[in-house]
Structure formats: C-alpha cells, structure tokens
Amino acid sequence: MLFECPYCKAKCQFSKLVNQCYCQSDNSYQQAWVCSNCNGVIVSRFTREQDIRDAQIFPLVKIKPKIKTDKLPDNIRNDYLESLENYSNGCYTSSVIMSRRVIQQSCIEKGAKKENLFGQIEELKIDDNLKKLAHKLRYWGNKGAHPDILLGEKIEEKDAKVAIDFTEKFLQYVYVIPKEIEEIEGEVEEKIE
Ligand SMILES: [Zn+2]
Numbered sequence: 001m002l003f004e005c006p007y008c009k010a011k012c013q014f015s016k017l018v019n020q021c022y023c024q025s026d027n028s029y030q031q032a033w034v035c036s037n038c039n040g041v042i043v044s045r046f047t048r049e050q051d052i053r054d055a056q057i058f059p060l061v062k063i064k065p066k067i068k069t070d071k072l073p074d075n076i077r078n079d080y081l082e083s084l085e086n087y088s089n090g091c092y093t094s095s096v097i098m099s100r101r102v103i104q105q106s107c108i109e110k111g112a113k114k115e116n117l118f119g120q121i122e123e124l125k126i127d128d129n130l131k132k133l134a135h136k137l138r139y140w141g142n143k144g145a146h147p148d149i150l151l152g153e154k155i156e157e158k159d160a161k162v163a164i165d166f167t168e169k170f171l172q173y174v175y176v177i178p179k180e181i182e183e184i185e186g187e188v189e190e191k192i193e
Pocket residue numbers: 005006007008009010012035036037038039040
C-alpha cells in the first residue's frame with residue numbers, strides 16, 4: 001500500500017504491521033503500517049463506508065517553518081507556529097486566523113496605528129510588491145469589509161496554504177532579513193575595532 005510517509009517525506013510502500021483494530025468510539029478501523037523506506041510507523045483510520053485510500057493518516061503530515069523562527073519576536077513566533085500546527089491538524093480556518101494575527105501583531109509592533117488590517121499594511125514601510133501581494137489576498141485585502149474573524153468565509157486547505165506562504169514572505173522581509181543584516185553589521189564592526 002502506498003502512503004505519503006510523514007517521516008521520510010516521500011510516497012512509500014507500507015506493509016501491514018498487525019491486524020486492524022475496530023474502535024467503538026466512532027465505529028472506525030485502525031491499521032498500523034511500517035514504511036519500507038525508513039521503518040517509520042503510521043496508523044490509518046477509516047470507517048466502513050470509506051475507501052482505505054481515503055483513510056486519515058497519523059501522525060498528520062506537518063509542514064515545517066520555512067523561515068528562521070529564532071529571528072522573530074516571541075509572540076509573533078508563537079502565533080506563526082500555531083498557524084502551522086492548525087494547518088497540519090486540518091483546522092484551516094483557525095490557521096488563517098492565526099496567520100492574520102501574525103501579520104496584524106507585526107504591523108502593530110512596527111508602529112501601525114490604523115484600525116483595520118488593510119490600513120495597517122498600507123501604513124507599514126514595506127516593499128511595494130509585498131504590499132501589492134497583501135492586498136490581492138482576500139484575507140488581507142478586504143478593506144475591512146469583513147470582520148476580523150472571517151465570518152461568512154469558507155476556508156479550505158489551499159486558502160490556509162496561501163495565507164501561510166504570504167505570512168512567511170512577510171516575516172522574512174520584516175524580521176528575518178533585517179535581523180540577519182544587523183548581525184552581519186555587528187560582526188563587521190567587531191573586526192574593524
Ligand atoms: Zn518513510
């Protein structure tokens with residue numbers, strides 16, 4: 001049986017470990033499998049009506065941070081990591097809300113004063129291309145038409161992924177690169193002195 005392996009991150013052949021178990025809590029079946037490539041163990045969970053290929057796989061495939069999180073302020077790092085965790089757990093609405101919170105906290109931390117996120121991004125001294133991109137994304141470019149909690153929006157996996165991709169670009173530009181430049185400057189000065 002082929003599954004996406006959460007450990008070695010490839011589509012791998014898995015062999016059954018033991019007989020499947022029936023779980024009475026939700027009438028599901030659980031089956032343990034071992035990856036032929038890395039020996040990692042996963043569990044698939046499915047109901048009688050479900051095709052085994054549509055089974056939920058645990059551990060859920062996590063997405064890892066694409067930026068250096070040690071360069072972020074604590075509160076922003078925590079919210080960013082929470083958005084990734086929500087995404088991995090299939091909680092896409094929560095993930096987008098956390099991504100928005102990351103952007104908004106960053107704007108406030110950088111001195112934005114406007115009421116809504118659209119205005120705050122506009123106020124920020126950031127790259128024009130990044131601003132343009134922010135306003136194109138419906139979750140940030142809504143001119144405050146929607147309340148911050150995204151009522152009335154149906155959020156799917158791809159929406160949450162787009163939100164995370166943008167958030168990473170934003171954080172990279174606003175925090176990571178300036179921090180790295182600061183560190184390089186520090187090293188250069190040390191050598192000169
Ligand atoms: Zn594997």
